[in-house]
Amino acid sequence: MSQIKDTLRRLFITTCMLTKTTELATRRLGSAFFLPALFVLRYASMGGLDPKLFAAQLKGVRSFKDAVWCEYWNALARQQLAAMKTAWPDYSEPAHAASLDWNALRDALSPLGKQVVTLMTSSDAEVARRLAADMRASPESQRAITALRSLVKAITYYQVSAFPGGSADRMEAYALSRSLFNDLTRVMGPLLGIEIEKRRIEVDGDVVEGYLMTPSGTEHHPLVIITNGLEGTVQELAIPLLRYHDSGMAVFIMEMPGTYAYRQPMSPASEAIYHTVFDQLSRAPRIDAQRMGFLGVSFGAYWAARMAGSSKHLQCAVACGAPTHRTFQTTSTIGIPDIIVRALLNTTGANTLVSLGLKLKALSLRHFYQQIKIPLLVINGDRDTLVSTQDSIDLASGAQKAELKLYPNDDHCAMAHFAEWLDMSQAWMRTHLLPATSKQPQPSAVSDA
Known part of the structure; x- marks a missing residue:
């Protein structure tokens, strides 16, 4: 029964793609229905996000249009930047972050040792457990790790906003995610000795x-x-x-x-x-x-x-x-979400589905x-x-x-x-x-x- 249900779902997704009704169906079914099954786990793993919370957030957006999709995830990213500034008031907006002195944040993190690289993407419960057991975790270092975790989450939310590229608004989110990642490298490089x-x-x-x-x-x-x-x-x-x-x-x-x-x-x-x-x-x-x-x-x-x-x-x-x-054959494309098909069109430079099929087969x-x-x-x-x-x-x-x-x-x-x-x-x-x-x-x- 589950196999039949999955087949029907894949056929429906492809039908929506071919009839250009994915956006209409998304308003009723939600964006998650039309995204790859691993979407939640993928980004939760990247940013240390709670998978259940991220899945709930995903249910809150019912459009792939830039004005809705990008603004929704950008707002969540800005919340994380605000949380970072609360934890570490010296932090500035991304546009001015390159001129900041990151030494103070690194110094506050250094007593935690190499576990910082694990803590920045661990669950909240795991971070609390580790810090409670670590005698080196001063109030300042705890504020610093909170700020660092918020930075990583903001990077992740902006990347979700940028998914899968191909438009001005999504590329703007991509640039913001990259800018914040540059901030992260300024902290983590010297801290880890790389x-x-x-x-x-x-x-x-x-x-x-x-x-x-x-x-x-x-x-x-x-x-x-x-x-x-x-x-x-x-x-x-x-x-x-x-x-x-x-x-x-x-x-x-x-x-x-x-x-x-x-x-x-x-x-x-x-x-x-x-x-x-x-x-x-x-x-x-x-x-x-x-x-x-x-x-x-x-x-x-x-x-x-x-x-x-x-x-x-x-x-x-x-x-x-x-x-x-086999993935490049026509029979394997049934069930591929419209947003992924559009990403393939943009990436290969194809103008039509027929052209896309030929370009993929050539690979x-x-x-x-x-x-x-x-x-x-x-x-x-x-x-x-x-x-x-x-x-x-x-x-x-x-x-x-x-x-x-x-x-x-x-x-x-x-x-x-x-x-x-x-x-x-x-x-x-x-x-x-x-x-x-x-x-x-x-x-x-x-x-x-």
């Missing part, structure tokens, strides 16, 4: 804007390039990746070509963007060009798989939730799997409702040195096991990129001191 550097890499009339995170010091480090998917941003991955600040590896986080701030649409030719990024980063002063890996999430995992078979720089790659062939990697000769870790949930799980299975079966990890009863990108697979992928990367004598413990085993 250098966080904004990088602009020009490629054939387009610009890659990413962040290079390198352990402090003078040593050379392996590099992992990380790319998000169709409507993912740098900050969505960078915030949880701060947990691995002492992994011994540098990371460069970028968004997928064709999304958000890029000027050119995504196509098979976008491979050149990644080649240029790899080439330039391989010459960075403290990067070991002989030890480079790639991690892609969702549509970014498509590029992880593709580059694993075409780049001379990569030693290993991780592909989580990769669409590779197929079905005949490419055997070219992947480096170690490849393929991850997904075994019940992906957004892309075909079979793509992950076929990719792992076809690549020459692949491992497959499917999480049972989990959805796209195994979001219910996000922390688990992120730990696993980091450990797997260290195995392939770090000398045996310098491998670091997994984050779960690292002391909070």
